[in-house]
Amino acid sequence: MSKSALTAFYGGTFDPIHYGHLWSVISLARLVNLQQVIFLPNHVPPHQMQPVAGAQQRLTMVRLAIAELPNSLFTIDDRELRRSTISRTLDTFQDLRHEYGHDAPLGFIIGQDSLLTLPQWYCGLALPDFCHLLVCARPGYGDELDDERNNFWFSSRLTRDPQKLHEQPAGLIYCAETPEIFISSSDIRARYREGRACNGLIPPSVQDYINKQGLYSNHAI
Template identity: 25%
Template sequence: MSKKDYIGIFGGSFDPIHKGHIESLKSVTEKLNLSKVLVIPNKVSPLKDLSVASSLEKIKMLEIAFKDFKEIEIEDYELKKEGPSFMIETLQYLDKKLGKKKHFLLIIGEDSFQSFHRWKNYQHIIKMTSLLVMNRPGLKNDLTTKAIELHQDCIENTYGDNNFKKGKIYFIKINPNPASSTHIRENIDDQSVLSEGLDDDVLKYLQEQKIYNKDD
């Protein structure tokens, strides 16, 4: 398959989008020479609390964060739909929109992989995509080991010259930034935490809009 037929999929709450998201996605995009990656913010995650930022604020922060990345597009499907966001439904929507000849590379962090068995129709998600798992610092290794054991039949140790297969799980080694959206929200008045974890222009926008301290 031509590399141009691969489409990266990177979903999340992005509440807010931080350097960990940006640097990880940039690293994977460059490492795999991807020509198109869809960043898909969700409105209601089944496995997380409700977002603080509105849909419009998320879109704006993502546009600011990825303004210099020509390969990255923002897909707002999950923000527009009612109810919780399920990746299986998003993939089915993209299948119809982009055509079945496209090969989706679903990019997730190691933390998400640890709970991947809780995703709706997770086995079908694997069949529809190549699952790319990025390492993340500060996690309990035993949970990753358990997840690997659970999905053992799908694990591939190598991907050659970007030769990805649907129904397989690959581990992508990057140099991850430990930034956390939760830590940023909980320390919204600590300028050092914000400067360390957020893109300068994203920080400027969220402070101007008072997204996480609207009671001030």
């Protein structure tokens, strides 16, 4: 990996991880020429419902999922799962910036849905001080924030040139034209509760693990 290559972190609860996560990030990696994507599972996210699966179960599912992918682009950082407190993304990227140094290009991969809620995160609008934001498309979501001031914050950082993400350490927002994939973790959990199949929505190894663990229902299929 070249010295100036962008390292991107993909945060989420992954409860469970599914093909929507994987296909989006594979497409993003091609668009941005990423040489490394590091999955960053959340422990206790402050702005979402608490995960159904335990921390180690979600970590195992991410490991199983990326093991099925055809290259070594993807790895895992479990630092947030090792915390006993809530997962604050700003805290994590402050730590990462300290570890990688001031000049290393770092990115945080989020969906359009998360971008729109960023002003409600703990110091969410300060994240570009530490990393770039790489935004994946989500069905039914636009790219405008909730008021004029926040939209100015967004537009002043927006870039259409992915190469710029490799040329400076932080500060930019790139909205990638990734496929809009109609798969969600909440829908998969609902399918398990209702006894409906999830074939084609999650990797087979993750599906087998869910079944063996009895996750999301008493009759995983």
